[in-house]
Amino acid sequence: MLLYQFRKGTNPRRVIIYLSEKGIDVPRYELDYENKEHRSEKYRAINPSGRAPTLVTDAGLAITDSAAIVEYLEELHPERPMIGADAASRARVRSLERLSADLVARGQLWLWNQTDAFPGKEPAPSRDAADRIFRYITELLDVLEKEIGEHAFIAGPTPTIADFTAFPIFQTARERFDLAFGNDHPRLDSWYKRFRDRPSADY
Template identity: 70%
Template sequence: MLLYQFQKGTNPRRVIIYLNEKGIDVPRYELDYAGGEHKSREYLAINPGGRAPTLLTDEGVPITDSAAIVEYLEALYPGTPMIGTDVVSRSKVRSLERLGTDLVVRSQLWLWNVTQSFPAKEPSPSLEVADKLFGYVTEILDVLEMTTADNEFLAGNTPTIADCTVFSIFQTCRERFDLAFGADHPCLDAWYKNFRQRPSADY
């Protein structure tokens, strides 16, 4: 098994944080994004989308979606479950994780326009577009704020895959781009600061 990653990337982060929380040791290969290795012929043969992460299983099967990688590993390593322990809790965690995935997608579109850091994705960033997009981001932050109000973690009192997903985009915005992402949502702000103290969250 081998995980192709870009350590600072949002989607790889959700897998990396999950692995750290679970204590799973998977061999890793750090892609040289600056050098364009993720677009190399060799890597495209493994992941035609040219993105990270990719998990190459022991059978040689590439899994090219971060959420699918996490669920695959959760099935392989069911101890200390992070996807729920019964049908109700699993449904809750998956709902929050999918909401978190939507947050990642919307926030990445926003980042492409609010920064100058993604010329390959958005060659003409627009603050007007960014402002509109952030309204869609805020819709999800508002829902998560209500969900987190009485919990230490997003789905309750233990970390789940939902925390890994949502934390990854918070960390990208706050640490890579110094943006006050979620600062207007006090419960999420407290949740982020609490989770950031966990060893799993370190770069």
């Protein structure tokens, strides 16, 4: 088994954080994004999208979606479930995980326009577009702010895939680009700071 990753990438970090929280040791290969190794013919033969992460299983199957990688590993390692322990908790965790995945997608579109760091994704960044997109981000932040309530983690008292999905877009915005993201949502801001102190959150 081998995980192709880019440790600072928002989507790969979902898997990296999950592995750390779960205590699973998987061999890693760090893709050289600066020199566009992820766009190379060799890597595209493994993952045609040219993106990280990719998990190549012992049987040679290439799993090219971060959520699918997490679910695959969770099935292999069902102890200490992080997708919920029963039907009701799984429904809540998956609901909030999918909301968080939507937040990631909107957040990435916003970053492509808010910064000049992604010319391959957005060659003509528009701050007007960024402002419009952020309104849709705020909609989701408002929902997560209500859902987290007084819990320590997004879906309840213990960390789940909902946290591992949402946290990286906060971290990318705040740490890589020094941009406010969820700072005016006090419960989410407190959650982010608590989660950032966990060993799994370190780059």
